[in-house]
Amino acid sequence: MRRAAARSDGSAWPSGGLPQSPRARRLMTPLLEVSDVVIRFPIHSRIAARLTGQPSSIEAVAGVSFTLEAGSTYALVGESGSGKTTLARAITGLVPIEGGQVDFAGRTISGLSEAALRGVRREIAMIFQDPIGSLSPRLSVRAILAEPFKVHGETADLDGKIARLLDDVGLSPHFAQRYPHQLSGGQARRVSIARALALRPKLVIADEPTAGLDVSIQGEMLNLMRDLQRKFGTTFLMITHNLNVVRHVADRMAVMYLGRIVEEGLTDDIFKAPRHRYTTALLSANLKAEPEAASYVIEAEGETPSLLNRPKGCEFHPRCLFKREVCRTAMPEEQMPSADHRFACHNPA
Ligand SMILES: Nc1ncnc2c1ncn2[C@@H]1O[C@H](COP(=O)(O)OP(=O)(O)OP(=O)(O)O)[C@@H](O)[C@H]1O
Ligand code: SF4
Ligand SMILES: [Mg+2]
Numbered sequence: 001m002r003r004a005a006a007r008s009d010g011s012a013w014p015s016g017g018l019p020q021s022p023r024a025r026r027l028m029t030p031l032l033e034v035s036d037v038v039i040r041f042p043i044h045s046r047i048a049a050r051l052t053g054q055p056s057s058i059e060a061v062a063g064v065s066f067t068l069e070a071g072s073t074y075a076l077v078g079e080s081g082s083g084k085t086t087l088a089r090a091i092t093g094l095v096p097i098e099g100g101q102v103d104f105a106g107r108t109i110s111g112l113s114e115a116a117l118r119g120v121r122r123e124i125a126m127i128f129q130d131p132i133g134s135l136s137p138r139l140s141v142r143a144i145l146a147e148p149f150k151v152h153g154e155t156a157d158l159d160g161k162i163a164r165l166l167d168d169v170g171l172s173p174h175f176a177q178r179y180p181h182q183l184s185g186g187q188a189r190r191v192s193i194a195r196a197l198a199l200r201p202k203l204v205i206a207d208e209p210t211a212g213l214d215v216s217i218q219g220e221m222l223n224l225m226r227d228l229q230r231k232f233g234t235t236f237l238m239i240t241h242n243l244n245v246v247r248h249v250a251d252r253m254a255v256m257y258l259g260r261i262v263e264e265g266l267t268d269d270i271f272k273a274p275r276h277r278y279t280t281a282l283l284s285a286n287l288k289a290e291p292e293a294a295s296y297v298i299e300a301e302g303e304t305p306s307l308l309n310r311p312k313g314c315e316f317h318p319r320c321l322f323k324r325e326v327c328r329t330a331m332p333e334e335q336m337p338s339a340d341h342r343f344a345c346h347n348p349a
Contacts (some may be wrong), residue, residue, distance in 0.1 A: 031105060031202060031235050032068040032091065037061055038099030039083070039090050039259075043308075058307040060086045062259040063100065068252075070202070071229065073236040075246040075267065077282065078256030079304055084239045085129075087256075088205045091237070092124050093117045105202060122152055125196035129208040132188045135180040141166075141191055142176035148198040165194040168231075169224060186217040190224065197228060205237045210245055218242075222249050243283065247271055252340075255279045258307060258315045265341035275337065275348040277323075278316045314346065322347050 039061035049056035061083045068074045076084045089095040091102055093112065102110040109120050128134035135144055145162045149155055163173045169190040180188060189209065196204050209225070210218040222245065228234055240246060246253055246267060254264040255278065263276040274280045301319045305311050311318050317327040324347050332344040 029070060029106070030067040030103075031070040032237070033103040034067075034087070034091065034100070035065050035103070036100035037064045037087065037090060037097050037102065037110075039086050039095060040098050054308055059310075060259050060307065061090065061097075064254075064256075064259070064261050065100075066252075066254050066261065066264060068203070068235060068237060070235055071233050072251040073229070073238060073249050075238045075240060075250035075253040076256060077240065077243065077246055077253060079282075080241075081304060081307075082256040083259040084256055085207055086259075088126065088207055088237065088239055091205065092121065092126050094126075122148075122199040123201050124203045124205065125199070125201040127192050127196045127204060127206040127209055129211060132180050132183065132185065134192060135183075135188060135195075137180050139179075140176065141178050141180075141183075144180075144191060145176070145195055145198060148195060152199060154199075161198070165198055168197065168228065169194040185213050186220065189213065189217075189221055193221075193224065193228070197232070197234070200232060201234070203235045203237065205239070207239045208241065209238060210240065210242055218245070225249070255282060258305065258310060260315070262316070262345070263341075263343040265338075265343075269338070269341050273349075275335075275341075276316075276343040276345045277320050277347070277349065279343070280349050281319075281321075314344075322349075 038059065040057040040059050042057045044052065044054060044056050046056050064083075064087060066074070076087065078084055086095055090097050090110075091104075093109065097110050100110070101108055104120060104124065109117070112120065139147075142159075142162055145165055146155075146158055149158060149161060154161075159176075162176055166173055166175055171187065171190055171194070175183075175187070175191070180191075183191065196206075206225070210221055213221060225236060226249065229236065238245070238250060250267045252265060253267045253270055254261045255270070255276065256262070257278050263270060263274065263279045270279065271283065274283050301321065303319075305315065305318060313329045314320070314323070314327040314332055317323045320327065327346050330346070332346045334342050334344045335348070336342045
């Protein structure tokens with residue numbers, strides 16, 4: 001997978017691609033622009049909300065903006081429940097957005113009808129989290145890989161296309177006859193990637209692409225995605241709890257907390273000098289916790305607050321070890337230490 005800067009730590013994780021100057025990157029056309037996106041889920045009827053005194057909906061994504069450049073890899077990180085999957089599903093049109101806008105390849109795709117979304121869906125593919133569970137158990141690999149071609153009426157030379165897809169992801173042609181329960185976790189993940197790539201999408205959204213895989217298989221998967229990115233110019237939006245993965249494959253990253261981006265920028269900059277106190281807690285936590293653990297053990301007080309009861313001021317303040325009085329009452333403004341880095345914190349690192 002392409003990186004903004006080559007790694008020098010000698011690790012076995014994939015790296016590569018030519019470093020680009022910030023100016024060169026800014027001149028590139030963004031493939032995906034997410035602007036002020038708000039997503040709410042109803043949780044109570046209005047009457048029940050009035051009786052319980054609770055809100056009738058939760059704001060799972062609360063005004064998120066970021067830009068994804070063509071051919072790059074972008075990572076979304078944050079604790080469980082921070083809104084990563086919801087945001088990803090909204091980009092593909094699986095969840096409606098209530099505010100803001102999503103632009104893809106120069107066209108606004110939020111609010112499109114199902115019919116209009118059909119064309120977009122062949123350009124944006126999603127790899128779901130559970131490698132075996134996300135494959136239909138009663139369908140053979142051949143049938144699973146044939147599905148996207150059939151949906152889009154591209155059935156000419158189907159067996160040839162399936163054989164090429166299997167080859168692209170490093171599986172031999174006889175895997176076409178297998179069923180999901182006959183695949184290892186790594187093989188199932190390869191099939192998921194092959195299915196996602198079937199129609200040569202411009203953007204692949206990968207939700208926890210390495211979760212549940214052994215470290216060596218994780219490395220293989222990331223190498224595979226990097227190779228496919230080089231070969232086809234695919235852009236990746238990756239959601240992961242594994243900060244090692246982020247560090248080694250993502251050009252840019254966003255840290256989410258309670259449905260908001262609290263810090264965003266070049267991965268190298270954020271790893272070298274994280275500013276928001278939630279980011280610093282998250283980065284130090286990953287060194288202690290199991291990389292694939294669903295939740296981090298972070299240097300912070302207490303549990304993540306409920307979306308039903310968002311804290312006032314900085315929403316991280318009840319847990320923050322560095323809070324000031326202002327943090328309890330005023331939401332911090334966004335600061336930009338450089339054109340490539342933004343965060344919102346009253347008392348940054
Ligand atoms: N369909 C839904 N109805 C109501 N609430 C939902 C729905 N889907 C998600 N949520 C809530 O929205 C919030 C964000 O969930 P989401 O799954 O996007 O988090 P996440 O960051 O992907 O977490 P994880 O790391 O555990 O996958 C959570 O509080 C979740 O309970
Ligand atoms: S704004 Fe205050 S409470 Fe929030 S992360 Fe920064 S220092 Fe901590
Ligand atoms: Mg999720």
